[in-house]
Amino acid sequence: MALALKSLEINMGISLQPYKYIIHKSDYYSFITDSGAEYICYFSPYGMYFKNYPELSPKIFDFNLELKNKTTKTFGTDKRIADTVITIVGEFLNSKVNAVVYVCDPTDGKGYLRARKFKTWFNYYEHSSHQILQLNGDINAGGITLYTGLLVHKKNKFRSQFIEAYLDLIDYDDNVK
Amino acid sequence: MAGTINKSKSVVRSRRRAVAKPMTKAEMIQKMLADQKFIREAIQNGISFKELRDKYGYKFATV
Numbered sequence A: 001m002a003l004a005l006k007s008l009e010i011n012m013g014i015s016l017q018p019y020k021y022i023i024h025k026s027d028y029y030s031f032i033t034d035s036g037a038e039y040i041c042y043f044s045p046y047g048m049y050f051k052n053y054p055e056l057s058p059k060i061f062d063f064n065l066e067l068k069n070k071t072t073k074t075f076g077t078d079k080r081i082a083d084t085v086i087t088i089v090g091e092f093l094n095s096k097v098n099a100v101v102y103v104c105d106p107t108d109g110k111g112y113l114r115a116r117k118f119k120t121w122f123n124y125y126e127h128s129s130h131q132i133l134q135l136n137g138d139i140n141a142g143g144i145t146l147y148t149g150l151l152v153h154k155k156n157k158f159r160s161q162f163i164e165a166y167l168d169l170i171d172y173d174d175n176v177k
Numbered sequence B: 001m002a003g004t005i006n007k008s009k010s011v012v013r014s015r016r017r018a019v020a021k022p023m024t025k026a027e028m029i030q031k032m033l034a035d036q037k038f039i040r041e042a043i044q045n046g047i048s049f050k051e052l053r054d055k056y057g058y059k060f061a062t063v
Helices: A079-093 A111-123 A159-169 A172-176 B002-020 B025-044 B049-054
Strands: A004-007 A021-024 A028-032 A038-045 A060-067 A099-104 A132-141 A144-153
Touching: A021 A079, A038 A079, A038 B025, A060 A079, A060 B025, A079 A099, A079 A111, A079 A132, A079 A144, A099 A111, A099 A159, A099 B025, A111 A132, A111 A144, A132 A159, A132 B025, A144 A159, A144 B025, B025 B049
Parallel strands: A060 A099
Antiparallel strands: A004 A132, A021 A028, A028 A038, A038 A060, A099 A144, A132 A144
16 A cells, blocks of 8 residues: 655746647646647546545545547657646646545556656646645455555645545555554 | 236345445445446447536536
8 A cells, every 4th residue: 555645845947838628618627739639637526435524525626638639649658638637637626615636547457557647737836826735545345456646736625624534545554564 | 916016125125225235345346347348449449528417417518
């Protein structure tokens, strides 16, 4: 069980270069990379997994990034994809009300790699208007390991409660035994 | 007839019990992955978010 709490400080010296993205009112975002790959980003309610926290559950969302056309070829590492995702998630959290959980799909054997990429993306989150706290943990059951992360604005007044709820979700106490 | 009514009540009671039962961790993981897979494949197959919402009951945060 790996658990890491990373406080992400503002560094005004680095700026993000996100792709221009479209907000499809009112469900999702999309953007197209230089290589022509179209990505879809959306947030869906995750309250069903936080039933012990009725005051928080309506404020917790799952973040997903999907490549719209599976057959699209991608070329190498495109840092601007990370910049775009960081910007979108940052804006979503900037309300200081919501929290986001991401779950990396392990079914193709690349869950750990996805988690590592996401963790890196948000660890270098440096944007003048956003301050995001990231907490990472695994959920283990039924022979499956899910790599997950919690993202919450540092100035979110429910920050501590979100962290408590997330630790409860990943069953931190069981995992560290 | 009375037997049929009792059976119906029994089914309702058992469904209520099923709804109230909390998910196990393994069930939770399965549901998380199944929902993710369903929406991913729907997007790749050109199904709209409106359809995912209206026909399949998925909800999305307002952006």
